Amino acid sequence: MRTIVSRLIRYKSSLPQTRFVSASSGGRYLSTDSNKVDEPFNVEEAETVHVPPPPTEKLLVLGGNGFVGSHVCKEALDRGLSVSSLSRSGKSSLQESWASRVTWHQGNLLSSDLLKDALDGVTSVISCVGGFGSNSYMYKINGTANINAIRAASEKGVKRFVYISAADFGLANYLLRGYYEGKRAAENELLTRFAYGGIILRPGFIYGTRSVGSMKIPLGVFGSPMEMVLQQAKPLNQLPLVGPLFTPPVNVESVAKVAVRAATDPVFPPGIVDVHGIQRYSQQKSR
Numbered sequence: 229m230r231t232i233v234s235r236l237i238r239y240k241s242s243l244p245q246t247r248f249v250s251a252s253s254g255g256r257y258l259s260t261d262s263n264k265v266d267e268p269f270n271v272e273e274a275e276t277v278h279v280p281p282p283p284t285e286k287l288l289v290l291g292g293n294g295f296v297g298s299h300v301c302k303e304a305l306d307r308g309l310s311v312s313s314l315s316r317s318g319k320s321s322l323q324e325s326w327a328s329r330v331t332w333h334q335g336n337l338l339s340s341d342l343l344k345d346a347l348d349g350v351t352s353v354i355s356c357v358g359g360f361g362s363n364s365y366m367y368k369i370n371g372t373a374n375i376n377a378i379r380a381a382s383e384k385g386v387k388r389f390v391y392i393s394a395a396d397f398g399l400a401n402y403l404l405r406g407y408y409e410g411k412r413a414a415e416n417e418l419l420t421r422f423a424y425g426g427i428i429l430r431p432g433f434i435y436g437t438r439s440v441g442s443m444k445i446p447l448g449v450f451g452s453p454m455e456m457v458l459q460q461a462k463p464l465n466q467l468p469l470v471g472p473l474f475t476p477p478v479n480v481e482s483v484a485k486v487a488v489r490a491a492t493d494p495v496f497p498p499g500i501v502d503v504h505g506i507q508r509y510s511q512q513k514s515r
Contacts, residue, residue: 303485354491363405
């Protein structure tokens with residue numbers, strides 16, 4: 229028994245002294261070690277660094293260097309997404325800080341090979357591709373190019389696809405037949421391929437500050453007042469023939485906000501969102 233006790237004493241003495249330290253108002257500590265007296269000590273505050281989590285969503289913006297596309301890229305970056313863009317001209321000419329954070333791809337949507345490379349690892353796509361010209365050209369740019377993108381994204385397993393289309397403008401649909409026929413063909417393809425993750429935005433006139441070279445054109449000077457007036461004139465939209473001409477314009481930032489949300493929010497309902505829906509969703513807080 230005496231041998232066991234002596235071994236326990238030797239084991240205890242070999243352990244390091246444990247000190248329970250607490251700060252006092254005088255900048256000293258208290259210790260359970262009776263052989264030590266209180267000594268001053270310095271407390272250094274740890275610096276808190278807010279590091280955002282690595283982005284899990286990778287967004288591809290088609291036509292990201294255009295008027296609407298550039299705002300979509302900026303909105304997505306502000307939300308912490310990893311953003312890439314594919315367009316015919318490649319890198320944006322905008323001299324803004326956000327542009328350096330986008331991965332730029334140069335390519336034509338009429339060539340599927342370049343598109344497939346740009347889709348690697350992408351979880352959602354927003355297409356801002358469109359254009360004007362002859363009827364055949366408008367159908368090709370607004371229709372065929374977007375249909376190619378929708379099919380390639382579907383084959384790559386992309387979760388969600390948002391297409392920036394256009395509102396009906398009555399008689400204008402006939403005058404710009406290739407434009408609207410192309411848009412509607414792309415819409416039909418999207419609703420077929422992405423029944424649960426396809427969203428179509430149909431804005432009317434989109435206003436905001438448009439950059440043309442080094443010059444900035446403030447379209448909001450008359451776009452914003454028109455939006456306020458026509459929002460109150462919604463019943464006029466129901467008038468035959470001329471009703472669509474009363475569709476209110478919408479801010480490009482609102483379109484970008486709703487597009488990014490639709491591309492990343494899994495509970496955002498699929499289908500068509502008209503200009504009034506865009507205005508309503510843009511006023512809601514992002515999830």
